[in-house]
Amino acid sequence: MRTQVGIVGAGPAGLLLSHLLHLEGIASVVLESRSREEIESTIRAGVLEQGTVDLLDRTGVGARMRREGAIHHGINLRFAGRTHRIDLRGLTGGRSIMLYAQHEVIKDLVQARLLAGGEIQFEAEGVGIEGIDGRSPRIRYRKDGQELEVTCDFVAGCDGFHGVSRAAIPGAARSEYQHLYPFGWFGILTRAPPSSDELIYARHERGFALVSTRSPQIQRLYFQCDPQDDEAGWSDARIWEEMHARLENVEGWRLSEGPILQKGIVALRSFMVEPMQHGRLFLAGDAAHIVPATGAKGLNLAAADVLVLSRALAEFFRSGKTELLDRYSATCLRRAWRAQRFSRWMTALTHRDQTDDAFTRQLQLAELEYLTSSRAASTALAENYVGLPIE
Numbered sequence: 001m002r003t004q005v006g007i008v009g010a011g012p013a014g015l016l017l018s019h020l021l022h023l024e025g026i027a028s029v030v031l032e033s034r035s036r037e038e039i040e041s042t043i044r045a046g047v048l049e050q051g052t053v054d055l056l057d058r059t060g061v062g063a064r065m066r067r068e069g070a071i072h073h074g075i076n077l078r079f080a081g082r083t084h085r086i087d088l089r090g091l092t093g094g095r096s097i098m099l100y101a102q103h104e105v106i107k108d109l110v111q112a113r114l115l116a117g118g119e120i121q122f123e124a125e126g127v128g129i130e131g132i133d134g135r136s137p138r139i140r141y142r143k144d145g146q147e148l149e150v151t152c153d154f155v156a157g158c159d160g161f162h163g164v165s166r167a168a169i170p171g172a173a174r175s176e177y178q179h180l181y182p183f184g185w186f187g188i189l190t191r192a193p194p195s196s197d198e199l200i201y202a203r204h205e206r207g208f209a210l211v212s213t214r215s216p217q218i219q220r221l222y223f224q225c226d227p228q229d230d231e232a233g234w235s236d237a238r239i240w241e242e243m244h245a246r247l248e249n250v251e252g253w254r255l256s257e258g259p260i261l262q263k264g265i266v267a268l269r270s271f272m273v274e275p276m277q278h279g280r281l282f283l284a285g286d287a288a289h290i291v292p293a294t295g296a297k298g299l300n301l302a303a304a305d306v307l308v309l310s311r312a313l314a315e316f317f318r319s320g321k322t323e324l325l326d327r328y329s330a331t332c333l334r335r336a337w338r339a340q341r342f343s344r345w346m347t348a349l350t351h352r353d354q355t356d357d358a359f360t361r362q363l364q365l366a367e368l369e370y371l372t373s374s375r376a377a378s379t380a381l382a383e384n385y386v387g388l389p390i391e
């Protein structure tokens with residue numbers, strides 16, 4: 001098989017890239033190790049920045065998001081027994097966020113690609129990338145017992161943190177930066193009505209908690225936990241007890257309970273690879289960077305990367321010019337490091353680090369007090385939360 005761009009991974013990065021390339025008249029093939037059912041049901045992100053929403057809208061894949069998603073104009077910070085609203089819209093000249101689950105974005109993109117005759121190879125095993133230093137890189141894979149190969153002009157590594165693309169860049173040609181956090185997130189999906197019109201980020205002596213929503217019937221709740229903890233040790237009753245304790249029933253507010261449909265623990269990690277390109281291989285999304293979920297930036301960074309990459313590839317295929325391709329990594333890294341900064345700051349602001357002394361915990365409260373009482377400080381939070389502009 002021959003195509004212009006071979007894409008490894010059908011997550012938000014890979015699918016959106018394939019869609020954007022199609023709109024530019026560029027052919028691509030997407031190779032995904034999992035089944036369509038699996039990628040369309042994996043529960044992950046839910047917060048879309050204004051720029052991501054606009055991108056989905058203007059490229060014709062935003063209709064269901066507009067119908068079923070929920071626009072939020074603010075978020076709440078809860079600490080010391082009180083809730084403080086950050087007016088995202090008012091502080092950013094009208095920008096907001098959209099709550100729409102990542103697997104719904106995936107469904108919309110898969111459908112759009114297949115309707116347009118796009119090629120997605122699901123359950124592609126043993127993917128390997130070769131020849132990225134030459135002009136015709138190859139992606140080898142196995143499907144239905146057959147050894148297959150896609151020859152292309154460029155390879156986009158969109159296969160997430162645990163994929164194979166990043167390692168295709170020789171070790172001597174890449175630098176990796178990593179920070180591991182001493183805590184993880186215990187996440188649940190519950191069939192319950194929303195507890196709040198807008199997200200609640202709670203800082204509590206027992207640790208962080210987050211109240212978020214997926215739909216009028218399904219809520220997504222998280223609380224900070226030991227990343228080594230075993231979810232089997234958490235009965236439903238214990239989970240609710242912990243959520244109630246951290247959220248406190250302040251100002252007459254109550255957390256809605258319901259049957260727990262899914263639960264799981266994720267570790268928090270910050271990771272960056274530099275550069276995000278080598279020869280004819282370009283990394284995008286989680287393959288290149290991971291942020292702690294506190295800032296809700298991962299999916300949005302993936303969307304920004306592939307927008308930059310699609311423009312650069314379009315220019316190359318139109319004119320043969322490589323300026324935008326050459327700048328791809330530098331352009332994306334600038335935005336990604338800012339998202340790293342914001343995500344780490346939001347995490348430090350709201351989480352309980354057991355190694356912190358009492359002084360540091362008081363400083364954390366002072367920072368929250370300042371943030372919620374200063375328009376300048378709230379604006380800095382708001383403009384990062386709704387998303388910095390894509391260059």
Ligand SMILES: Cc1cc2nc3c(=O)[nH]c(=O)nc-3n(C[C@H](O)[C@H](O)[C@H](O)COP(=O)(O)OP(=O)(O)OC[C@H]3O[C@@H](n4cnc5c(N)ncnc54)[C@H](O)[C@@H]3O)c2cc1C
Nearest residue numbers: 009011012013033045046047159160285286297298299300
């Ligand atoms: C609990 C949680 C909450 C989050 N909340 C938010 C949020 O609110 N907002 C936000 O913006 N982000 C959030 N994120 C982050 C977001 O989910 C990721 O950043 C996003 O999925 C990145 O997209 P991607 O396409 O780069 O990678 P992925 O979604 O990881 O997709 C990579 C794809 O590649 C496939 N693949 C892997 N290896 C191979 C291989 N060898 N061959 C072929 N295919 C392969 C995988 O199966 C997968 O389908 C959250 C993450 C978690 C875990």
